[in-house]
Amino acid sequence: MRILVIDDEMPTLKMFVLILNAMGHEVLTAESGEQGLEVLRAEHPPLVLTDIKMPGMDGIEVLQKIKEENQATEVIVITGHGDMDLAIKALNLDATDFINKPVRREALQGALARAEERIQLARSKAAAISIYLREGDAVIAVRGTLSTSSESALKDAFRHAARSRNNIVLDFAENTSINGAAISVLAECVRNARTEGQRIAMVGLSANFRQVFEVMGITRQIAAFASLDDVRF
C-alpha cells in the first residue's frame, strides 16, 4: 500500500520509511503540512499518516484539507502520548484512527491493518450494523466505520435491544473506526439503555478506541471483554 507520512521531524520520517518499507509498504514523505498536501494531490495515496503538532500548518489543518479534498482518503493522526483531546478532535474531523507517539510497532501495524481492511471493505463509509439474539443477550454487531451517517441505524439497534429487554453486547470488529460524532451518539444510547436498566457489555474494538471510550466515560458504563464467549453479566 502507498502511504504518505507527514512529519516535521526528519529522524521520525527516516524511521517511518525504514519500518514501513520493512512492513512492505510504499512510503511517500513530506516534512510539512503544505508539502504533504502537494504530494497527496500528485500521488493520491489512499492512506495518510500525519503528525499533529507541526510548525506552520498543523496536523488538524492538514486533516481538514484532506477530508475537504477527498473524503475517501484514510487519515491516521499521530498524537502525543496520552493527548486524547487532540485525538478526539481529530476523530471529530473524520480521522479514521490515531497512533500515540512514541509509535509502537504493534499499534502502527494494527492501525495500518484496520485501515487496509477498511479500504478493502469497498470503501463504504456506512457501517454495517446488525442485531441478533445470542443466549438471551441482544448482540449489536458493528462492522466498518461508525460515523455520523450510521447514527439512525445505531439508535434503531438500541431501540430494538431495549424492546427485547435483554442485556446488550456491543460486538465491534477489530477494524472498526468510530468518528467523534458517532462516539457521542453511542455514548448517549448507552446512557439511555443504562437508565432503562439494561446492562451493556462490549467485545472487540482496538485499544485506541477503548482509550477514547475511557476518556469519554463510556467504559465506566459498559464492561469490555475479549470475545463473545467471555461475556458474563
Added chain:
Amino acid sequence: MILKALARLNLKNKFFISILAVILIISCVIALLARWILVSGLTQELELRGTAVAQSIAARGGTYLLEDNIPELLSLIFDEKQLRERKHLVDYIYVENVDKRVLCHTFTRPFPDELPGTNPLGESEQKSVRLVSLLGHEAYDIAVPVKEGLYRIGTVHVGLSKEHIDSLVAKLRVMFLGFISAVIIITFYISHRLAGYITDPVVRLTRISDDLSRGSFDSSGILDLPDGRWNITDCPAFSDTDMPCWHFDDQRKGEQKRPDDKTLRRCKECVFYRKHEDGDEVATLTDSFRNMVWSIRLYRRRLSESENTYRSLFNSGPDPIFVVDCTTQKVLDANPRAEEVYGFSRNELVGMDFTTLGPVQTRECMMLFEGGGDEAGCVRTPRVVHHRKNGVPMFVNVNACPISYRGRPAIIVAATDVTEVVEKDAQLIQASKMKSLGEMSAGVAHELNQPLNAIRMGSDFLAMSLEQGVTIHPEHFRQVVTEMSAQVDRASGIINTLRSFGRKADLFDEDVNLNATVQAVTSLISRQFLLHQVDIKVDLATELPVITAQDNRLQQVLFNLVTNARDAIIERRKGMEKAARGLIEIRTFVDREHVCLSVSDNGTGIPQHVLEKVFEPFFTTKVTGEGMGLGLAISYGIVRDYKGDIGIRSREGEGTTFTLRFPKA
C-alpha cells in the same frame, strides 16, 4: 626692664600704679615748686620786714645818732624789737656809728664779740644781708645805713632769727607735706577703687570664660541677673529644640532653606537678648558676653541633645553600624546590634580590621570624601557577603557615609542583614521557575517524545527485521543505529537543559556568558514556539565579555521575557483574520562598558500609560488566573542585583523591545 615688670602686672595694678605714679610726680613737682616759692618768698618777706624795721630805725634814730642821744636810740630799738610778734623774729638790733662802734644794742647780755664786722655794709650799698652765727645760733644780719643828708652817720643791724624763720618754714613744710600726703592717700584710695571698678568686670568675665572653657556653664552665674527679671524658661528656644533660634538660623543663612521657612516661628526679637540702652562700655561688654554665653549654652544643649539622639540611634539601631577608619580600615566603634549580628564582643570589634568582616573598598572610601556618592555623600552596595564570627557568611546591604571621627576620615558603615530576603528571593525565583517549568511541561513532553519516537521506531524496525529473519541492508542498519544514538543524545540534552533550568541557584555569583544563557533558553523553547507559529531569531555577538551574575537566574529572566513576548504575539493574533508569523529576536551585543541582551517581539506592544508600571509587583495585563504579574518584577530584581538595568521600547501594535544592560565583569 621696668616696662617688662610693668607688663607682668595685672590691669588693676597697672591702673593703680600709673595713677599713683602720675599723682606722685605731680605732687612732688608741686611740692618742690611750692617749697621753693614759699620758702624763698617767706624768707624774702621776712628779710623785707627786717629791712623795714632797720630802715624805720635808721629814719627815726638818725637824729638821736646825731645828737648822740644813746638812751633814746636804745629805747627806740627796744621798742622796735619788742613790737608785737617781732620779738620772735627779730633776734637783735644794734646800731653802729661810722666808725663801726656799737652805739647801742638789744642784747641782754654782753655784746657778742664775733658779731661786728661780719656784715659790713659797702659805701654805696643800701642794704646788706648776711647769715651770721653768734652765740651758737645763726641769724640773718641785715645792715641798713643811717643817713643824714648825703652822709652816712651809722649803720643799723637787725638780726633776724634764723631759728624762727626755719621754724616758720618747717611749719609751712609740715603743713604742705601733710596736704600732699593727704592728697596722695586720697588719690591712692580713689585710684585703687577706680582700677578695681574698671577691672573687676573684666576679671569676672575672665573667670566666667575660664569656667566656660572648663565646661561649667552653671557656675558662671553670668546669666543670673541681680534684678531677677529674666528666667531661662523665658526663652522658647531653650526648651523647644524644634524651635528655630535666630542665632541658630543666622548661622545657617548660607545653607539651602526650605521654601516654607518663613512660616516657621522665629524669634525676630529675641526674648532673652539684652542690651543696655545706656550704660558704659563695660556694662555693654557684660551684656554682650552674657548673650554670647546664652547662645553657647543653647547650642551646647542642642548639641548634646542631638548627640544623645544620634548616640541612641546608633545604639538602638536595628542594623549593625560600624565606624571604620578610612586609612587603616580598623573598626573604631560598633553598636550593640553589630555585636549581636556578627557575634563578636564590642572589645573584639573595636580595633579589628574591618576586612575580616567583609570587603571594604579603600578607593571607594576615599572617593566618598572627594564627593563621590549621592547627595548625602553615601554609597550603597547591595548584597555584599560578610562573615560572622563563626565564619557563617551572610548577605548584607551596605550603606557607607563619610564622617570625620575624632579628626580622622572615617566611614559609617550600616550593614543590613538581608540574608533572609536574599533566600526568600531565591525561593520566589525558584517558585516562579517551577511554575515556568510547569507551563513548559506539555511542550517539553512533546519535545521529548520526538527522539523517543524515533528511537522506538528504530528499535522496532530492528526487532521486526530480526523476527522476520530479513537481513537488514547495512546502510539501513547504520542509519538506524546512528539515528538512534543521536536521538538519545538529543533526549538527554533536553533533560540536561531542563535540570539546569530547574536547579535551585546557589547564592553566589559567577562569570556568565550571556550567549550561553541565550542558547540554553532557546534550545528549550524554540521548537515549542515554532508550534505556536512564533519564530525565534538569535543574533549573538562573537567574543562577548562575561558578566558577574548567576546563569540560572538570568535564564529565568530571559525565559520570562521570551514567554511574555510569545504571549504578546498570541494576544495580537486574536483580533486578526490572517495571522502573521510571530517573530522574537534575541540579540547580544556590547554597548561601550555594558554587555547587553535584547529581546524584541512583534506582539501587541505595551501602551504608554502602562509602560512605567510593568515592573511593579503583581501588575499584569493578563486575564485573572493567567499570570501573577511577578515575572517582570522578579526579573527587574534579578537584573538590579547584578547592577544592570532593563530598558523598554515599545510601540503599541508593533511590538516591544526589552534591553538588559550589565556592566562587564
